[in-house]
Amino acid sequence: MRLVLLGAPGAGKGTQAKLLIDKYGIPQISTGDILRKSVADGTPLGKEAKSFMDKGELVPDSVVIGLVKERLTADDCKPGFILDGFPRNTSQAETLDGVLEGMGAPLTKALSIDVAREDLLKRLTGRRTCKGCQQMFNIYYSPTAKEGVCDKCGAEVYQRDDDQEATIKNRLEIYDQQTAPLVDYYTKKGILVSAMSDGTIEDMFAKVIKLLED
Numbered sequence: 549m550r551l552v553l554l555g556a557p558g559a560g561k562g563t564q565a566k567l568l569i570d571k572y573g574i575p576q577i578s579t580g581d582i583l584r585k586s587v588a589d590g591t592p593l594g595k596e597a598k599s600f601m602d603k604g605e606l607v608p609d610s611v612v613i614g615l616v617k618e619r620l621t622a623d624d625c626k627p628g629f630i631l632d633g634f635p636r637n638t639s640q641a642e643t644l645d646g647v648l649e650g651m652g653a654p655l656t657k658a659l660s661i662d663v664a665r666e667d668l669l670k671r672l673t674g675r676r677t678c679k680g681c682q683q684m685f686n687i688y689y690s691p692t693a694k695e696g697v698c699d700k701c702g703a704e705v706y707q708r709d710d711d712q713e714a715t716i717k718n719r720l721e722i723y724d725q726q727t728a729p730l731v732d733y734y735t736k737k738g739i740l741v742s743a744m745s746d747g748t749i750e751d752m753f754a755k756v757i758k759l760l761e762d
Contacts, residue, residue: 636726673713
């Protein structure tokens with residue numbers, strides 16, 4: 549199973565990815581994780597990436613693709629992999645396809661986790677985080693028993709700056725502009741499957757597996 553995972557912030561990609569990792573025994577590959585490890589390890593590509601990061605610049609696609617390709621050649625990727633957060637646009641997707649074709653390992657599917665925009669806003673703006681134990685709550689779906697107080701440790705819960713409505717709307721606009729066109733790209737390639745995120749996590753996972761294995 550060689551999979552690209554698509555979906556807006558708050559769609560629940562992370563939860564489904566963990567379940568897919570357990571089921572198929574394949575790694576989840578995040579460009580952020582790869583980047584941090586390569587920089588920490590001081591690899592040639594890591595050093596190149598760091599030179600851009602130190603100047604506050606975006607790491608070029610050529611470097612990111614190089615890091616991804618390096619990661620995909622690892623032994624644990626032989627049975628398959630889940631790409632999460634990459635590609636971010638159609639240009640990256642086209643380059644990735646070329647890399648994978650060259651490796652003889654084209655994508656099996658692109659899975660899009662879809663959520664109604666109103667529900668996304670509730671999931672994200674409703675999040676509250678405990679200042680003590682970092683436990684997460686949601687004022688709409690999983691509120692604390694006592695308002696503003698963590699059920700687990702009794703510390704104060706608060707709304708993080710990146711969960712403010714203006715910030716969330718900006719993140720969703722960026723997603724719509726840059727990443728949503730990937731849905732069209734993979735649809736045209738005939739490998740896109742979409743699942744509406746509703747019901748329980750288990751119901752959603754059953755739906756995802758059926759789509760991937762049909």
